[in-house]
Amino acid sequence: MTSAFVLGATLTRTRLPSRGAFMAFVVALGVVVIVALLERRAGPLAAADRALTGVVFGLTVPLLAYAAFEAALGGRRLDGAVRAIALQGGNRRSAVLGVCATLGLVLAVSTMAIAAAALLAAYSPSDPRLLEDLGRTTWIAALGGLAYAAWFTLASTFGAAGGGRKWLLGLDWVLGASSGPLAVPWPRGHLRNLLGGTPVLDMHPGHAALVLVVGMALALAVAVYKLPE
Amino acid sequence: MTALTFTGTVAGGLGPIEATFEPGLHVVLGASLPDLACLVELAAGARAPRRGRVRFDGVDVHRSPSSRKRIAAVLADEELLPGRSVREALAHALALRGIPGSADALLEEAGASALAPRDPTRLDGRERRLVAFALALALRDAPLLALADPLGLAPSVAHDVVLEHCRARAEHAVVLVTTPSLADAVRLGGDCRFLERGRLAPAANGTAAIAPQGLVVRSEAARRLASLLAEDSSVHSVVFDEQRTPREVVVRGDDVEALARALARVAATGELAIESVTLETPTLESVLLTRAGFTHPSFHARPTSTRAPA
Secondary structure, three states: OOOHHHHHHHHHHHHOOOHHHHHHHHHHHHHHHHHHHHHHHHOOOOHHHHHHHHHHHHHHHHHHHHHHHHHHOOOOOHHHHOHHHHHOOOOHHHHHHHHHHHHHHHHHHHHHHHHHHHHHHHOOOOOOHHHHHHHHHHHHHHHHHHHHHHHHHHHOOOOOOOOHHHHHHHHHHHOOOOOOHHHOOOHHHHHHHHOOOOOHHHOOHHHHHHHHHHHHHHHHHHHHHHOOO | OOOEEEEEEEEOOEEEEEEEEOOEEEEEEEOOHHHHHHHHHHHHOOOOOOEEEEEEOOEEOOOOHHHHHOEEEEOOOOOOOOOOOHHHHHHHHHHHHOOOOOHHHHHHHOOOHHHOOOOHHHOOHHHHHHHHHHHHHHOOOOOEEEEEOHHHHOOOOOHHHHHHHHHHHOOOOEEEEEEOOHHHHHHHOOEEEEEEOOEEOOHHHHHHHHOOOEEEEEEOOHHHHHHHHHOOOOOOEEEOOOOOOOOEEEEEOOOHHHHHHHHHHHHHHHOOOEEEEEEEOOOHHHHHHHHOOOOOHHHOOOOOOEEOOO
8 A cells, every 4th residue: 555654664774775774873882892891891880770770861862863753854854855745746744754753763872872882892601690681772762753753843843954953962862961950851861761860850760751742742743743744 | 717827926036926827838937947947836736835825716725736637747846756667657646546458558549669678767858858848748637737848758759749739739728838948939929928026017018028039941942042031022131141141031020820821922933942030039148138028129139231222
């Protein structure tokens, strides 16, 4: 069946896999493993926490999400990226949902892989906390990947060439690092909270997860609403 | 009434544009390629105007998928749907539009069968436009055709195929064609408008300004042909430069049809073989200068002409 949604997903599947994208993922994985090993050497007690809140969710995942969107949208705005589908009478909103669903899936799986690699490097293989942390971190990683996918979808509707993505990267990095009210909208602070780091506005981790999910849904809804059919 | 309407439309370097295109062939001639490209993108609903609206049958084309399905377009910068091959990409387009048909047959009709197995992401700009043209040919019932420089697809698509397609469709559909070539605008015919500094100039001036003014005739016996043509009453001037173009005669007059008849008469009378006859069109610069009010002969880039004796 050919629909705008399916073609949006196919478009992403066509544009995303490239040698550059594969190399970026391998480099990200390598950096995460090296930093996690260094953290383990510096102090094995909280090495996993430091690696996850630092290099994984503080640096690699946002950058990976940014790079994935740049590649999948061809460095363009969201509506420009699905122009070929719209020109044939396809619904832009459905096409964008197809793009976003595919990118969300890719980012969720990539984030889970990167988080798992960080944990495997930060713990010794015989450490009993490894399996427990792997189980606890997997869903946070999936949620993180999906949250960044939704927020980058919204950011891609701003700017002539989707320049909003750069703004999101910067704002999430700078404001999301704090624990004040300015950190509330951005995924970074809430993911840190879920991983046991400093909470945003002293929020309970359950509430942080809820804020992430609601924020994700809102970002996606606004992005889709902003686009003409 | 079927019509494509631009209302206070501003986009890129265009506008504001106020124009209505009713069924028929409309040629927009301009020197700015980005502006011409932008006009077709707006008409096809591929681009949102910064201000104003573009409507077809009263519906905003950018916001209506069902309207866009009814439009056949060839943009200046085409992008194909995803697919493992051009054949698959074209099949997706047909399926999305709900049109039965074979992608291979369409490509064959447009003379682009060789592209069928190729990776759509590896095609160059001209090849992508050729595929888009193949799809436009398939949309036989489309009430609006928006084509960016379709004669520029030559030699992949013969001029005759494009002209025949545009003229046939213009009988019941709005056919909007942009071109940066004055000669192509003349070939296409129809209602012609200028796109100058982002605005569409009135049709009446444009039509008169770009009308062909003469014939360029190639013949072995160019000298003899020139002297015979100079005696014909329908001929205003004959240009024959024995040094630079010894086999070419440029003959000018008010009516190109009358010039052609005179040529046929003279060739038959003098038993002269004619190799080719083409329309002579003024340069774009001379047209723009005429439109701007510069009518002195020195503003026109023409070779020195010999006035035929009265």
